[in-house]
Amino acid sequence: MQNIDHSVIKVSAGIFIRDDEILISKRLDNQSWGGYWEFPGGKVEEGETFESCLKREIFEELGVVIHSFKKWITREFEQDGKNIQIVFFKIFSWQGRFENKDVADHKWIKINEAHQFSEKILPKNLYILRALKLPPLYLITNYFENKFFIDQIDKIKTNYYLQLREPDINEAELVHLIDKIKSIRVEKTIINSRHVNLKNKFDGIHFTNNDLKNLEINTFFGIRSASVHDISGIELAEKYKLDFVVLSPVKKTKSHPEKKPIGWNFFRTIANKSNIPVYALGGMKIDDMETAHANGAIGISSQRGFW
Secondary structure, eight states: OOOEEEEEEEEOOOOOEEEEEEEEEETTTTTTTOOEESSSSEEHHHHHEEEEHHHHHHHHHHOOOEEEEEEEEEEEEEEEEEEEEEEEEEEEEEEEOOOSSSSEEEEEEEEEGGGGGOOOOOHHHHHHHHHSSSSSSEOOTTTTTOOGGGGGGGGOOSSEEEEEOOOSHHHHHHHHHOOOOOOOTOOOOEEEEEGGGGGGGEEEEOOOHHHHSOOOOOOSSSSSEEEEEEEHHHHHHEEEEEEEEEESSSSSSSSOSSOOOOOHHHHHHHHHTOOSOEEEEESSSGGHHHHHHHTTTTTESSSSSTT
């Protein structure tokens, strides 16, 4: 039986962003996981904040001074018998020339091609690489309750995906809604699997928890996502290599008042076991974004909170 050090090793990691590229660095051969690629960073020393650690480690490893950066996702997991907590920061501006001071190598890779990177990447960094391709908001239509929600979309200033989920409207209204959605600015539109016959009109399909268990998932192409409620749903989504999942309900919701909320603690436990990106759903509003990131989510999903 493996002995686990129950003290938490805190780590800061930086994601340099340049247009559509990100920077990764290669670990030295004499380090654990030597030769693997990762996001640069290191352990938080006594008396340091995550932010001050980030600045120090980036300079020591790559020789640049970072200026503009923002805290993003926190991940917690067990690795090599140790409990690790990593805070990932997005870095937007810096000064200096990149050098291999305390890394074996570094390179820029395109965000959308990161999944095709042929060399070894630290397993726990794969979640972040996949998350970088996705927007912070995953919105769900609510035409049955609010027929004017599309008019409110222009108020949303950040990127988002939009899922069409309308079990309570008739076919004529559904066709009308699809036409309206096609006329607005949306990065990607995704159809819920309850409308599977319309899949060819959209960029992807979102499987309900039941359909995830029953449909032939591998027959669908484009973006593939699913609703899950526990670790078994996560494992099934990983088996089918879906692009992301939505874990719910974090808080009590109007649409499912009978369901007990899982709360942030349980959400964090499940999300940190996932190898594919997780959105938080259930009572979410834009003010929950920072909390979601702190609990391992890549963003938030909502059917009512944004309309």
